[in-house]
Amino acid sequence: MTTAAQRQLTACALRGSAYAMENLEPKVQPKLSPMMQQYWDVKAAHEDKIILFRMGDFFEMFHRDAETAAPVLGIALTARNKNSADVTPMCGVPHHSIANSINKLLSAGYKVAICDQIEDPKFAKGLVKRAITRILSPGVVFDPDTLDALNPNYIASTDSKHVSFLDTTTGEAFYFQVKDEARRNRLLASLQAVEIITTSQDKERVEAGLKAVGLQALLTVHEDLGPAFGDWPESARRVLGYATYMQGEKILETLAPFERRELLDRMELPSTVVRHLELFETYKGETNGTLFQAVNRCKTSAGARLFKSWLQFPLSQPEAIERRLDHVERWTKPQELSSGSLKEVRQALGQLGDIQRRLGKLGNPSCNPRDLIALADSLEAGLEVCRLANCEEWNADLVEKARKVLNEIRSTLVDEPPVQLKNGGLIRKGVNAQLDELIDLSTNSHELIMQLEAREKELTGITSLKVRFNNVFGYYIEITNTHKDKVPTDRYDRKQTLANAERYLTKELAELETKVLSAQSKRLELEIAMFTALVASCLKETRSLLGIANSWAEIDVVTALACLAIEQNYVRPQLSLAGNLNLRASRHPVIEQALSLPFVANDVHLAKGGTLLLTGPNMAGKSTLMRQIAVSAILAQTGSFVPAKEAELPVFDRLFTRIGASDFLSEGLSTFMVEMKETAEMLQMATENSLVILDEVGRGTSTYDGMSLAQAILEFLVENKKSMTLFATHYHELTELSTAYPQVVNGHMRIHEEMTSSGPEIRFLHQLAKGPANKSYGIHVGKLAGLPSSVTKRA
Ligand SMILES: Nc1ncnc2c1ncn2[C@@H]1O[C@H](COP(=O)(O)OP(=O)(O)OP(=O)(O)O)[C@@H](O)[C@H]1O
Ligand SMILES: [Mg+2]
Known part of the structure; x- marks a missing residue:
């Protein structure tokens, strides 16, 4: 389970409507004060949301809202009119720190409505007028700056042929054409959508689908479709309709047009593989120790998000992979005179900030003068990146627009404007x-x-x-x-x-x-009018700016990969169209960075359709070796260099992993049945261009059954599927398969054994050698782990 998913576990899907049911005004009410009457009038129209009700310097929550929010926000629950019949549970947050509180409520899966004072209390005659000024949900946040910069924040929707995603904080909008419903749901899960929009008719089905893939996103019913542009699918128009309903028409200007993304030219990475290989999250739910953490050298959040999506969807077309590799390689070499060095570009990228989210803010009602200054700073750094990376020419139009917006902001606003508009002092002298x-x-x-x-x-x-x-x-x-x-x-x-x-x-x-x-x-x-006009004028260019911001993110990823290659001594992979795998001195990118001792590099050679059958004692390094091969394949197809001295790799269409109970205890608890179900699915879907990793399958059952199953699975893969397979096992009997099948190669991880005064000792060499291991050294490992000698002797 990912942390994002865990976070959302606290939120139950459909919380909105369930919340509404129990949150109505009590039927029998003592006579209400005018203010509480005002509160209930607002609440009646927004039953499914937590109302933040402005009172002086605080936003207060009442009744059920207060009881729900207090523990989420970690604040005290108090009460108004404690000793009367009209006792009102309440809690509140100071108005200036509202952004963080709202985010906590949203990520716990609640919707929030801000009910603000809409007139100055100083001039109010009687009760201050209040109204709902903003409605927020997990997908439509209050302040994007408080979100995790490395993760997108997708609202998504599906229709019978598509699945569409929209990130209102960055303007990213795209859809996939996917006929298979299960696949659509898998995409929702792997991209971690935070809010799913559906119709009342489809709600139940969608809910079941989300449950099946274990995605705990908020499910929101919204019937209206947004405007139709080109051939955007219904699901795209639905998320758009919802986003405009929530944030107003302005948002249309801060979004990129929905882009159709292809899955056909991508390697499929099932979520089990993403988990097993610990690409984005370790088994403990941490980011430390993941592949992403080990290989991400991006300077900008937009770059990091893009790199993450590259890793999520590795390419499967050789030409596309080579193109990316060419770009990376170009930066690993000294640059031509006309362009900047890698170091200079990296420096400029470091100044870029999160330009996509800064652009996203333009359509946000809370956009303030400092946001525009931050945008200008980003644009300036970005234009410098363009100059250094020599992309001014191929992007001439966009560069021109970026320059225009930059000049407009710089020439209109003072260098250090106040955050708030209300006291003025933001427009330069001489402008008007x-x-x-x-x-x-x-x-x-x-x-x-x-x-x-x-x-x-x-x-x-x-x-x-x-x-x-x-x-x-x-x-x-x-x-x-x-x-x-x-x-x-x-x-x-x-x-x-x-x-x-x-x-x-x-x-x-x-x-x-x-x-x-x-x-x-x-x-x-006048100052406010001029500021609003300036925002509007920037908004007009947002789409172009998003386009150029994407180029900058791409330059960030590509130069980051070049840095990684230089810093960690990676090599450009050669793609083998014949489907052979040859790695010389291959390493595991995560473990080698974590180890204080030197990592032992290994050579691996496998022809198309080949199987490497790995035996050797516990702790010898079998799992590590298999994972480093899989990770190298993913890196190569992402466009990255790989941790080896020489690398020739096939282009895989899919990757499958089946990790036996021992390595992952949390998974070991799941039943043997689940293991077999997943294995069955894998056996069905694998092709001769797939890479299959089986790490001690069959461990979850009795030795005899386990071994027969492992053998049957392996034979099926070798004979019928002809997928390239890496197979680690403790069943030594299986090593005899190499006599029946020439494509099965035995290998083992070498150890060094010596006699000491306290008996034989073994040392792990972590070296791959030909042939099967001849002994199981489990007992020795038990001894190393500190089992009493009476136990190990008896064994
Ligand atoms: N090539 C290597 N160089 C240095 N250390 C290594 C290497 N491979 C593995 N190790 C170290 O050995 C530890 C055990 O490796 P691994 O889990 O791959 O063993 P295993 O053979 O799969 O064991 P088991 O049979 O118990 O699953 C790793 O955590 C790592 O610290
Ligand atoms: Mg292992």
Whole structure:
């Protein structure tokens, strides 16, 4: 089970609707306060969601919502009106830290609705107006920055022929054409969709399908289809319809067009293989110790996500593989003069940030000025990557657009704008003359008043004339009674008489006052309008920018693979169209990086259709050897160099692994029946172009049955399927198969045995040698593991 899946285990599928049922307003209610009435009105329209209800500086949750959320968020559950009939369980989070809380609720499988104050409480007459401002679900998150940067966040849907995926945080959108329903469900599981959209009619079937593949995603019913573009399948339009319903039409601009991806030209990696080979997660559910962790050298999150998808779907067309390998190889060599060195490109990539998610934010209501600055920084770094990688020419159009957006942001916003819009101060001087005047007015009001005062003094000849301000009259001119006769009554309008002075207003002063007082609010209004226009203008180019961002991600992956090859001494694999496998000095990429001792490299040679039958004592390195071959094949078909001195590899169509009970205890607990079911499926699907790994099959049953089964399976593979097979076993009897089948080659892992004063000792050499092992050294291993000598002697 993957951690993502485990995380989602806490969330039950369909939580939404089940949640709604039990979450209705109590039938008998004491008289509600106006605010609680307001709350229940909102809740009634959003029964299936947890309502975050803004009160002052907090977002509060009430009743069932509070009881549900408090443990998920790890906060205290309290109560309002504790000692009355109207006792209300509640809990709350400060408004500024809401993003993390929302994410916790979403990843626990809940939907969330934000009910915010939509007027300034200072000016509210009576109860503050509140309304739902955003609805969020696992697939439509509040702030993408709080998500795990290495994993996409897919909303998905299936129809009778397709399975479609959409990541609203990066704009990635694609579909596969898959007729087989089980395969569609396997894809949902292997891409770890977080939310599945379906119709009420299909709900039950989809739910059963998800259960079958063990995917615990939130199931959401949404009937409306999004707009039709080209030949997008129904499932694509359904996720689009849902995304627009949740996030508004704007989101359409931040999404790439749905891309049709092919599975025909991909190697199929069943989820069991992904698990057995610990590609993305170890058996303990960790990322440390996985293949991905060991070989990922990407500088950007977008690159890492792309690399992950490359590993999930290795190529199976030789030309496509060679093309990727060519790109990687180019970077392992000194560069031509016109382009940058690998080091320079890597440096520029390091500045790129998560441009896809930064673009995704443009369509998000919470997009703020700093987000645009971050986007500009990304674009600048990306353009530098283009220059260094010499891709300015083949991407000329896109480069031009990126430059345009970059300039627009840089020339409009100040270098370090505030996060919040509400106080202004984000637009550069000189961009808009009207704004500059408003800024002048609001910041220089004192000076303008002083100027007016000086002018009036001169015109009237009254040196003691003063312009003053109070809350009742605003600005006024005050003249002491001594100078009363000099007042120009045609222009001066008397407003108030005091004991020793009179207060006046002039038309000019009234105009200046309106200007000054409204300048601040006008300035804010204008700044917000200009910011919104800037976002809109960037949004218009989002699709192009997503295109170029993908090229940058690709350059990241390719240069990362080049770095890996140089750093770890990997070699470019040669693809064997004849289907032969020849590895010289092959290593396991993960174990060799983890070991403090040197890893023992091995040579492996197998002709097309060949079987390597591995025997040897426990701990000798059989499983490691088989896994390193499988992992090398995956790496090669991903376009990576492989850990060996020389590598010739067939292009495999599928990979199968069957790991016996011993190696994985968690799996050992599953029944023998499951093992046999999976084996049966494998025997059915394997072809002569497949690689099959069987590690101690049959262990889960009695020796005799186990051995007969293992033999039958092996014979079937050799005779009928002709797949390339790696087979590790403790049943020495099986080594005789090599006499009946010339394609079966015996091999064993060498050990060194010597007599010591305390009896024979063995040392593992981890070296592959020809022929079967002649003894089982299990007893010695038992001794090494510390079994009492009375036990080992008896054995
Ligand atoms: N080529 C190697 N170089 C160095 N160390 C190795 C090598 N191969 C294996 N090892 C070490 O030996 C340990 C045992 O290897 P592995 O699990 O492959 O043995 P095994 O033969 O499959 O044993 P079992 O029969 O118990 O399943 C590994 O965890 C690793 O630390
Ligand atoms: Mg083993």
